[in-house]
Amino acid sequence: MINRVVLVGRLTRDPELRYTPSGVAVATFTLAVNRQFNNAQGERDADFINIVAWRQLAELCANYLKKGSQAGLEGRLQTRSYDNKEGKRVFVTEVVADNVQFLSPAGERREGSGSGGGYSNPPAGRRQDDFMNNDPFANDSRTVDISDDDLPF
Structure with a gap:
């Protein structure tokens, strides 16, 4: 089964x-x-x-x-679904965010936002810092050893 949603838009209110x-x-x-x-x-x-983000991704969005x-x-x-104060059943549909890209220029985001970019919830057992600060190709002048057999085309 597939349940994936990809959206680009503007926030209607602060998180x-x-x-x-x-x-x-x-x-x-x-x-x-x-709409198109x-x-x-x-x-x-x-x-x-409606969007919901959890854990560190929630804090980053906020x-x-x-x-x-x-x-x-x-x-x-x-x-x-849940029962409201009047006892009536209310159904809610929302997107649970796994990855968020901040697309506005840095000057338009909250102060202290740094360079922004994209953030996602890490897989179970991994820390968010492992993904944000450890770019395996950053400042690396070594060549990458790839054979033709490794290429998918």
């Missing part, structure tokens, strides 16, 4: 960062994604899609994104 009782960070925000066609009035409509920031993300579609 809301909260923590679960066990201390896990969760950020929620809405992404406005323009014009409506009857000749204007472009947009879809407003620290570096703000209302109006452009972001690209990859994740999975999730539906859930």
Whole structure:
């Protein structure tokens, strides 16, 4: 089965960062994604899609994104339901983000955002720092030994 979502849009509000009782960070925000066609009035409509990010990715989104920031993300579609205060069943559809790219220029992001870039939740058992700070090709002038058998084409 495949459940992958790729979106590019702008945040409609600042991300809301909260923590679960066990201390896990969760950020929620809405992404406005323009449609590819014009409506009857000749204007472009947009879809407003709820996004959820967890753990360090949630903290990064809360620290570096703000209302109006452009972001690209990859994740999975999730539906859930709960009973509201009136006892009525409410269904929610949202995208759980696995990878977020900060697409706005650094000056348009929150202060202290640094160079930005993309961040994702690391695979189980790996730390986020392993992916953000350990570029295997950074400042390396060595040649890469690849034979023709290693190439996929």
